[in-house]
Amino acid sequence: xxxxxxxxxxxxxxxxxxxxxxxxxxxxxxxxxxxxxxxxxxxxxxxxxxxxxxxxxxxxxxxxxxxxxxxxxxxxxxxxxxxxxxxxxxxxxxxxxxxxxxxxxxxxxxxxxxxxxxxxxxxxxxxxxxxxxxxxxxxxxxxxxxxxxxxxxxxxxxxxxxxxxxxxxxxxxxxxxxxxxxxxxxxxxxxxxxxxxxxxxxxxxxxxxxxxxxxxxxxxxxxxxxxxxxxxxxxxxxxxxxxxxxxxxxxxxxxxxxxxxxxxxxxxxxxxxxxxxxxxxxxxxxxxxxxxxxxxxxxxxxxxxxxxxxxxxxxxxxxxxxxxxxxxxxxxxxxxxxxxxxxxxxxxxxxxxxxxxxxxxxxxxxxxxxxxxxxxxxxxxxxxxxxxxxxxxxxxxxxxxxxxxxxxxxxxxxxxxxxxxxxx
Amino acid sequence: xxxxxxxxxxxxxxxxxxxxxxxxxxxxxxxxxxxxxxxxxxxxxxxxxxxxxxxxxxxxxxxxxxxxxxxxxxxxxxxxxxxxxxxxxxxxxxxxxxxxxxxxxxxxxxxxxxxxxxxxxxxxxxxxxxxxxxxxxxxxxxxxxxxxxxxxxxxxxxxxxxxxxxxxxxxxxxxxxxxxxxxxxxxxxxxxxxxxxxxxxxxxxxxxxxxxx
Numbered sequence: 001x002x003x004x005x006x007x008x009x010x011x012x013x014x015x016x017x018x019x020x021x022x023x024x025x026x027x028x029x030x031x032x033x034x035x036x037x038x039x040x041x042x043x044x045x046x047x048x049x050x051x052x053x054x055x056x057x058x059x060x061x062x063x064x065x066x067x068x069x070x071x072x073x074x075x076x077x078x079x080x081x082x083x084x085x086x087x088x089x090x091x092x093x094x095x096x097x098x099x100x101x102x103x104x105x106x107x108x109x110x111x112x113x114x115x116x117x118x119x120x121x122x123x124x125x126x127x128x129x130x131x132x133x134x135x136x137x138x139x140x141x142x143x144x145x146x147x148x149x150x151x152x153x154x155x156x157x158x159x160x161x162x163x164x165x166x167x168x169x170x171x172x173x174x175x176x177x178x179x180x181x182x183x184x185x186x187x188x189x190x191x192x193x194x195x196x197x198x199x200x201x202x203x204x205x206x207x208x209x210x211x212x213x214x215x216x217x218x219x220x221x222x223x224x225x226x227x228x229x230x231x232x233x234x235x236x237x238x239x240x241x242x243x244x245x246x247x248x249x250x251x252x253x254x255x256x257x258x259x260x261x262x263x264x265x266x267x268x269x270x271x272x273x274x275x276x277x278x279x280x281x282x283x284x285x286x287x288x289x290x291x292x293x294x295x296x297x298x299x300x301x302x303x304x305x306x307x308x309x310x311x312x313x314x315x316x317x318x319x320x321x322x323x324x325x326x327x328x329x330x331x332x333x334x335x336x337x338x339x340x341x342x343x344x345x346x347x348x349x350x351x352x353x354x355x356x357x358x359x360x361x362x363x364x365x366x367x368x369x370x371x372x373x374x375x376x377x378x379x380x381x382x383x384x385x386x387x388x389x390x391x392x393x394x395x396x397x398x399x400x401x402x403x404x405x406x407x408x409x410x411x412x413x414x415x416x417x418x419x420x421x422x423x424x
Numbered sequence: 425x426x427x428x429x430x431x432x433x434x435x436x437x438x439x440x441x442x443x444x445x446x447x448x449x450x451x452x453x454x455x456x457x458x459x460x461x462x463x464x465x466x467x468x469x470x471x472x473x474x475x476x477x478x479x480x481x482x483x484x485x486x487x488x489x490x491x492x493x494x495x496x497x498x499x500x501x502x503x504x505x506x507x508x509x510x511x512x513x514x515x516x517x518x519x520x521x522x523x524x525x526x527x528x529x530x531x532x533x534x535x536x537x538x539x540x541x542x543x544x545x546x547x548x549x550x551x552x553x554x555x556x557x558x559x560x561x562x563x564x565x566x567x568x569x570x571x572x573x574x575x576x577x578x579x580x581x582x583x584x585x586x587x588x589x590x591x592x593x594x595x596x597x598x599x600x601x602x603x604x605x606x607x608x609x610x611x612x613x614x615x616x617x618x619x620x621x622x623x624x625x626x627x628x629x630x631x632x633x634x635x636x637x
Binding site for chain 2 (some may be wrong): 018023060237245266267273280328
């Protein structure tokens with residue numbers, strides 16, 4: 001079996017609704033057996049791809065997100081941000097962004113953000129007279145902050161596939177995540193100028209004090225998780241475990257988490273993790289085959305024959321990943337594309353950490369675009385609105401996100417400044 | 425994380441017998457319990473490493489190794505459960521563009537591919553398990569052959585699910601999966617209302633919550 005047939009089979013199986021892990025694994029096994037590789041080698045390679053200390057952060061960060069949701073952290077952050085920013089014109093727009101930022105420290109998934117935070121914010125915004133399209137679009141756009149700001153599950157997966165430091169990638173993602181907040185806030189500012197009729201929330205110190213006390217536990221979480229990693233107290237995996245234990249204690253302290261909730265939380269963590277990890281295992285085998293066949297080198301030569309301009313390459317990568325992200329689930333798109341694109345990027349002098357930030361941001365924007373955009377489906381369910389209508393709301397917010405993507409792509413220092421400062 | 429949506433479809437094939445449905449539910453319960461135990465084990469083992477750093481405890485190398493093995497076992501051990509629940513990550517565009525008959529044919533083809541793949545992969549695991557290799561893992565001393573037992577079992581259960589789904593298909597229509605939870609449209613809307621009231625310190629009028637799983 002040639003590598004071209006292998007690629008075609010994988011693409012055909014994915015298109016024909018075969019689970020992506022098996023769509024990769026099946027043709028890879030056929031390749032291994034047709035090339036007389038010893039029986040058992042494929043199993044060793046696939047399980048070896050998952051048998052990784054950095055990847056242990058994935059189930060742990062997923063657990064942190066589930067526990068934070070169950071513990072009612074999103075509601076507390078919402079109440080706090082509303083008390084702080086409620087008096088500005090278009091306040092609920094800024095609150096929407098602020099809540100996603102606050103929740104992002106505990107949650108590395110755009111879908112969890114859209115479902116958890118969106119289900120609080122959208123009804124409130126609509127009730128206060130904001131157009132539903134605006135509320136849905138902004139919620140979708142701000143949900144991208146979650147998987148960019150550490151802890152980020154796609155970043156952990158990228159670091160594992162690309163063999164780069166997870167801590168460095170986490171640090172590199174902080175400024176881009178804040179930049180997304182800023183560009184979205186600018187959009188809200190200009191939008192709100194044309195909507196004088198929107199009501200404000202009164203600013204009261206008593207309310208700020210009350211909600212700050214209520215949200216204190218949530219405010220400490222990023223200090224433990226991100227502070228622990230960036231200050232070198234914990235590895236990302238250890239920080240995730242500490243974060244999970246902290247969320248567990250916080251949930252019990254708030255009395256929003258019951259012992260009887262835990263089996264379901266743990267089981268959901270296990271199934272969500274397994275769905276990601278089995279793809280990573282299969283992609284390890286695919287990676288081994290691609291390396292054996294020198295595919296990355298061939299693609300690198302083809303790319304370099306076309307252009308040796310870093311800027312043109314990054315533009316092409318952005319277009320490719322935006323399309324890929326719109327049709328394939330991000331983790332799958334990541335494990336398929338990174339082994340092929342990263343060698344070209346490094347040959348052209350693109351820093352792997354910078355490249356990681358670009359890849360993750362592209363794939364997350366893909367979550368907001370048809371036909372597969374998961375965030376669209378989630379918000380369609382939350383608001384009981386057709387997916388097409390949700391996309392009409394989301395479409396204008398693609399502009400600030402694409403502006404952010406362009407800034408991060410062409411000004412590498414935006415991503416690389418913090419890891420450099422922290423010597424990571 | 426994934427979102428899976430499935431269009432309305434009528435199950436084809438034979439009605440699933442009660443004994444089979446009950447048996448599969450029992451297997452699911454065992455799989456979920458196993459997965460939950462792996463998660464707890466990972467948290468506990470990684471925390472032991474953290475504690476070893478900040479307390480006078482010796483660093484126990486075996487904790488890291490066992491945590492990694494737990495991740496492997498959980499990942500491949502739950503493959504069958506995910507197939508049975510249609511929760512594997514898949515590109516389901518065909519569900520939106522094909523007529524019902526086309527959807528059924530594609531689903532059947534997909535299940536055949538999964539069964540064949542799981543059979544081949546499970547055979548690899550069986551070969552490693554029965555090879556009788558004397559090699560043990562460096563820290564825990566677990567025979568390496570045993571490491572592959574659970575992935576092999578996971579693949580066997582995947583073949584079982586694929587065959588059962590082919591002959592006695594179940595329907596997952598209207599299912600939306602968000603961040604690990606299978607939720608109905610109504611649940612999301614009800615959760616949204618309830619959370620909004622909670623956030624604003626208001627008393628919700630009614631809480632009408634229903635979780636599928």
